[in-house]
Amino acid sequence: MKDANCIFCKLANGDIPTNTLYEDADFRVFMDASPATKGHALVVPKEHFADVYEIDADVLGKAVQVGQKVIKHVTPILGCDGYNLVQNNGEVAGQTVFHFHLHLIPRYKDMNNEGIISWIPNSVDAEELNALKESLKLD
Ligand code: AMP
Ligand code: ZN
Numbered sequence: 001m002k003d004a005n006c007i008f009c010k011l012a013n014g015d016i017p018t019n020t021l022y023e024d025a026d027f028r029v030f031m032d033a034s035p036a037t038k039g040h041a042l043v044v045p046k047e048h049f050a051d052v053y054e055i056d057a058d059v060l061g062k063a064v065q066v067g068q069k070v071i072k073h074v075t076p077i078l079g080c081d082g083y084n085l086v087q088n089n090g091e092v093a094g095q096t097v098f099h100f101h102l103h104l105i106p107r108y109k110d111m112n113n114e115g116i117i118s119w120i121p122n123s124v125d126a127e128e129l130n131a132l133k134e135s136l137k138l139d
Helices: 007-012 057-078 126-136
Strands: 020-023 027-031 041-045 082-086 102-107
Touching: 007 027, 007 041, 020 057, 027 057, 041 057, 057 082, 057 102
Parallel strands: none
Antiparallel strands: 020 027, 027 041, 041 102, 082 102
C-alpha cells in the first residue's frame, strides 16, 4: 500500500527524484538530504509502513539485508572505519518521517564524532534490573 500524502512513498517509488544508490522490486536506497556523515543513506521500502511496529516482518528482514549489501559495497569506496545502522520509531525517538526507513551512517575516525549516535550511559541497581527483566521477558 502507498500513502498519497507520504513523501517517502513518492521518493521510494521514483515519483520524486532521489540520489539512488540501489533499487530492487521492494526497496530504494538513497542519499540522506541532511547527512550525519559523508555517505549517510536510507533504506526505504516501496510499500508504506509507518514504523517498526507496522512493518511486515519479512520486509523488515530484507531491509537489513539490503543495508548489509550496500554497506559492504560502499565501505571501501568511502574509506569509512565503521557503520551505524539506526532506525527511529516515534517522535520522542527522533522519527521525523513516518514511513519506515533504516539509516546507514558511515563512521570516520578522523572527524569530530561528538553528537553522532551517542548517549550517556546510566548506572542501574542490580535488583531493579533483575525485576525489570522479569516483567519484560518473553516466554
Ligand atoms: P528520521 O528522523 O529517522 O525520521 O529520519 C528522516 C531522515 O530523512 C532525516 O535524516 C532527513 O534528513 C531525511 N530526509 C527527509 N526528507 C528527505 C528527502 N527529501 N531526501 C532525502 N532525505 C530526506
Ligand atoms: Zn509512505
